Amino acid sequence: MNNLELLRGVPMFARLDAAHLRLLSASLGSQTFGRGATIFCQGSLGNTLYLIVSGQVRIYTNSQLGQEISVMIFRDGDFFGELSLLDGHERSASAVAMRTTTTLTLHRTAFLDAIRSYPEIAVSVLEELSARLRHSNTYIEHLASTSAPQRVVRTLLDLADQHGIIEQGTTRINLHLTQDDLASLAGTTRETVNRVLAGLREQGLIQIERARLSVLNLAQLEQVTV
Known part of the structure; x- marks a missing residue:
């Protein structure tokens, strides 16, 4: 399966037509991680967006006491690592492959170019970020009150x-x-x-x-x- 076909299965890019998908696919790379492999660490510089083709990824942070607190689990069709690409800051969390995981990768420059060129992608990203923020707020509330x-x-x-x-x-x-x-x-x-x-x-x-x-x-x- 080529990058174009893989992109068609990613919800974030579902709004794009075939011509836009072809242009974006030319900027994609691919990377596979074995079970337990660290994809990136909290505090590291981030310049890559990951789109899961197949597999399972856990996003977690480390508390002041050193305890791992998982924030989200992502699967096929999900994307992660977008915050550092948007603001250029360090990674706010760590990511680890829970199973053998294959991802498409998009560099920050290509990602920002894509958002500028295709407003449809920006809308999808904002919708997903809003949903994740609501999830995080609910998660924090549960941690504090139950x-x-x-x-x-x-x-x-x-x-x-x-x-x-x-x-x-x-x-x-x-x-x-x-x-x-x-x-x-x-x-x-x-x-x-x-x-x-x-x-x-x-x-x-x-x-x-x-x-x-x-x-x-x-x-x-x-x-x-x-």
Whole structure:
């Protein structure tokens, strides 16, 4: 599959016609990261936008105590690394490949040229940034106002909403997730995640097979108090 075909599958570029896509594809590179590979680090200079062709990427920050706090998980068709390209500042977070991940890469100069030339891209970027800002505000509110077990349940509900695939009444979260990943997303410890998941399994609300988690009853999970 060539760059033009790959671009067509990226929502941010869905508004562009074939001529614009051809011009933009000429500026793209490609990079593949193995599972666990660091893509970039918080505080580093950033000059590349990444568009995920296939794979899974976790965006996280480090607290003052050295704890990793995951902010977002991105999959096929998502883009990340755009903030440093827009303002020229250091990376505000780190990115790591959770699975083998192939990305298209766009240098800052080409990215800014594309935005200037194609207002449609700027609109898509602003829409996505607005959605991510709302997500971050909600995430911060949950961290400040809920207990650790409650945050684990909220994280499962959010993941089911963002990455869930409904199959015969069950919502399968279409991500490869470890308990460490869930702990980082919920801002808590692995031990707390383990305890909460065990309780939810006993209640028949979730199922876990090979780092794949399914919610068996979303309505009941919404009512859980822990």
